[in-house]
Amino acid sequence: MPIAESEVSWVEEAKLGLWEQLYIPALIDGLKTTLGHMVKPKITEQYPEQEPKMPPNYRGVHRLNRDEAGRVKCVACYMCATACPAHCIDIVAAPAPTEWQKDGREKYPETFVIDELRCIYCGMCEEACPVDAIELTTLYDLTGLSREQMVFDKEKLLSVFDTTTKAGTDPVRTQSGRLGPASEAPPT
Amino acid sequence: MPPFDPYYLAIVIVALVGGVMGVCAYLTLGERKISAWMQDRIGPNRAGPGGLLQPLADGGKFFLKEEVIPDHVDKVFYLLAPAVAVGTALLALAVVPFGATTPAPDPVPVPAVTPMAGEPSPVQTFEQQQADYQSHFNFVLAPGLDIGVLYIFALGSLAVYGVILAGWSANNKYSLLGSLRSSAQIVSYEIPLGMSVLGVFLVVGSLNPEKIIAWQTSHGWFVLYMPLALLLFMVSNYAESSRLPFDLPEAEQELVGGYHTEYSSLKLGLMLLAEYIHLVTGSFLLSALFLGGWSFFGLESLIKNPILGAVVKLLVLSGKMLGLCIFAQFVRWTIPRFRFDQLMNIAWKVMIPLALLNLIAVMFVKQFGFWLIALTGANILLFLGAGYMGVLTRGSVSNPKRPVTKLPPGLPAGVTYAGR
Numbered sequence: 001m002p003i004a005e006s007e008v009s010w011v012e013e014a015k016l017g018l019w020e021q022l023y024i025p026a027l028i029d030g031l032k033t034t035l036g037h038m039v040k041p042k043i044t045e046q047y048p049e050q051e052p053k054m055p056p057n058y059r060g061v062h063r064l065n066r067d068e069a070g071r072v073k074c075v076a077c078y079m080c081a082t083a084c085p086a087h088c089i090d091i092v093a094a095p096a097p098t099e100w101q102k103d104g105r106e107k108y109p110e111t112f113v114i115d116e117l118r119c120i121y122c123g124m125c126e127e128a129c130p131v132d133a134i135e136l137t138t139l140y141d142l143t144g145l146s147r148e149q150m151v152f153d154k155e156k157l158l159s160v161f162d163t164t165t166k167a168g169t170d171p172v173r174t175q176s177g178r179l180g181p182a183s184e185a186p187p188t
Numbered sequence: 189m190p191p192f193d194p195y196y197l198a199i200v201i202v203a204l205v206g207g208v209m210g211v212c213a214y215l216t217l218g219e220r221k222i223s224a225w226m227q228d229r230i231g232p233n234r235a236g237p238g239g240l241l242q243p244l245a246d247g248g249k250f251f252l253k254e255e256v257i258p259d260h261v262d263k264v265f266y267l268l269a270p271a272v273a274v275g276t277a278l279l280a281l282a283v284v285p286f287g288a289t290t291p292a293p294d295p296v297p298v299p300a301v302t303p304m305a306g307e308p309s310p311v312q313t314f315e316q317q318q319a320d321y322q323s324h325f326n327f328v329l330a331p332g333l334d335i336g337v338l339y340i341f342a343l344g345s346l347a348v349y350g351v352i353l354a355g356w357s358a359n360n361k362y363s364l365l366g367s368l369r370s371s372a373q374i375v376s377y378e379i380p381l382g383m384s385v386l387g388v389f390l391v392v393g394s395l396n397p398e399k400i401i402a403w404q405t406s407h408g409w410f411v412l413y414m415p416l417a418l419l420l421f422m423v424s425n426y427a428e429s430s431r432l433p434f435d436l437p438e439a440e441q442e443l444v445g446g447y448h449t450e451y452s453s454l455k456l457g458l459m460l461l462a463e464y465i466h467l468v469t470g471s472f473l474l475s476a477l478f479l480g481g482w483s484f485f486g487l488e489s490l491i492k493n494p495i496l497g498a499v500v501k502l503l504v505l506s507g508k509m510l511g512l513c514i515f516a517q518f519v520r521w522t523i524p525r526f527r528f529d530q531l532m533n534i535a536w537k538v539m540i541p542l543a544l545l546n547l548i549a550v551m552f553v554k555q556f557g558f559w560l561i562a563l564t565g566a567n568i569l570l571f572l573g574a575g576y577m578g579v580l581t582r583g584s585v586s587n588p589k590r591p592v593t594k595l596p597p598g599l600p601a602g603v604t605y606a607g608r
Binding site (some may be wrong): 005015016017018021022023024027030031033034035037038039040041042043044048 | 225228383519521522572574578
């Protein structure tokens with residue numbers, strides 16, 4: 001459908017007077033702007049010496065959360081591995097130890113491996129997780145000397161939780177301390 | 189100036205070329221630093237204190253990088269192009285004054301009648317003048333060259349061969365487009381470049397930069413008499429050394445790297461170096477022709493010690509050159525690039541007519557013996573007149589902008605154009 005004439009507003013190009021057509025005054029105006037910026041405070045972050053403060057919802061390295069008892073929160077439901085578009089999560093589930101079963105835990109991950117090189121850091125895993133066991137932290141400077149080093153196992157992922165919690169850099173999406181609804185005992 | 193001495197000349201050549209290379213190297217650092225400061229960044233600061241060793245690192249990198257010669261290039265011209273570019277740029281330095289200079293004495297007229305017993309004969313006067321001339325030290329490689337500035341312009345236009353050869357031999361459409369643009373640009377801007385300084389030559393009566401500087405020390409700098417010519421010369425100089433806002437030959441967004449797309453390693457370094465040498469030569473020339481060369485408001489005449497005086501003059505002229513180079517960098521990071529038609533319009537429809545009119549004004553002043561200050565007025569009038577014509581024709585004299593007209597009412601739906 002064509003645009004109605006009443007909805008069209010005509011804009012005239014600004015008329016240039018003698019001052020503007022001389023070009024040099026406009027040039028001097030431009031130079032004033034750029035030269036003014038030369039003496040302004042600089043915004044550069046000197047990276048290795050001066051670390052940037054990441055926003056708390058930054059999606060960096062993964063961590064596996066612990067519950068109050070220090071156990072891995074994950075219930076090995078494979079939701080994250082299913083949601084993962086890069087297929088970088090590999091979980092082997094096992095029946096939970098008997099003392100865990102008192103709290104209603106039936107399964108736990110025997111191994112939980114994430115290939116950090118394959119991951120695209122999209123955050124689908126933490127969105128899929130019913131118990132908020134997997135989260136992306138604000139750690140961004142991930143380095144390794146080999147591909148094998150960059151495949152993180154369960155202990156490594158739990159240690160990421162320990163370091164980030166100790167440093168007080170929990171991601172804002174966290175609900176750590178409380179198990180999600182799926183891990184709670186069903187109402188009787 | 190002592191008589192010709194190869195060792196002495198070799199020392200001067202090494203000092204000049206080394207100095208210019210050093211200045212060029214640090215201009216690259218200056219370019220990065222200035223762009224960084226203008227954009228509220230810090231700039232290179234890792235190599236050495238404040239990044240001062242960055243040019244060394246860059247130069248070393250150019251030496252150590254892999255030398256890639258693509259299969260599809262025309263090898264002879266491909267290898268020749270950087271040599272031509274840098275060679276012509278360096279050769280132009282030969283007549284550029286870079287410190288204290290003394291003009292060679294004029295020829296002594298021989299009177300028809302033999303002089304009387306007490307007066308010196310023309311031969312004696314000549315020898316006296318020559319001895320006086322040779323007692324001064326000239327900071328020029330080839331002093332006393334009477335076609336001085338002409339020689340610089342000739343070599344400056346030869347520099348376009350380096351660009352054309354590079355673009356043509358590379359067998360790459362980006363390179364070819366870049367070199368075609370560059371040749372069109374350099375050929376166009378040669379004209380206002382040469383024409384804007386013709387007035388200077390007319391007033392002084394010599395093409396020799398030493399004589400032009402000597403004239404300015406006694407009469408005042410040419411920037412006072414011909415500010416418009418200075419502006420035209422400066423703008424054409426930026427275009428000649430293809431610096432922003434005239435860097436269309438290597439517009440990254442359109443042409444990848446322009447004429448040096450296919451070059452790598454030291455050959456690329458030479459191509460980039462040639463541009464900076466052009467900038468330095470142009471700045472030296474600009475300060476010699478318009479800004480009084482080594483004179484600085486009579487400061488240099490206060491110092492009686494000849495060696496100290498020479499050093500001060502060297503510093504003054506180098507300072508002017510450096511100031512102009514840094515100003516070029518300010519301009520580079522301030523003004524965006526022109527479109528190609530705008531570039532050609534400025535050269536042919538604005539700068540060449542203005543330079544011609546300025547030349548005519550100089551001729552009038554010379555012919556009728558007006559005060560030189562009348563030239564300043566004529567220059568300002570020309571400048572304002574050009575601006576007024578721009579206002580009258582809304583920007584372009586030959587291709588004025590079409591005024592916006594509203595569509596007549598009652599057109600069928602969807603019709604947006606109803607003819608004029």
